Amino acid sequence: MTGKFEIYSDAADKFRWRLKAGNGEIVAQSQGxxxxxxxxxxxxxxxxxxxxxxxVDLTEAS
Structure with missing residues (x-):
């Protein structure tokens, strides 16, 4: 199964999106x-x- 974006409304009536991987885990989510x-x-x-x-790996010294 492929990933998908879901749009939903939060408790403050703002719209947000989340990106779910094929296994259903949330891998990214947005601001309101x-x-x-x-x-x-x-x-x-x-x-x-x-x-x-x-x-960009911020854990490595430059």
Whole structure:
């Protein structure tokens, strides 16, 4: 099974998204957004930027 994004509303009536792996575990979640459309734009941003984002290891001395 493939991963999926879920949009939901929190206790403060903000829209949030979470990314679930194929096994159902949450691997990422968002900040609260004022509208569902803004949450969808946040998902689109992750989808378009994550594949090319560098990994920066802050635990290693430079």
């Amino acid at each position: 957004y004022g509208s569902k459309d803004a949450a969808k734009k946040g998902i689109s941003s992750v989808q378009s930027n994550a594949a090319s984002a560098p990994v």
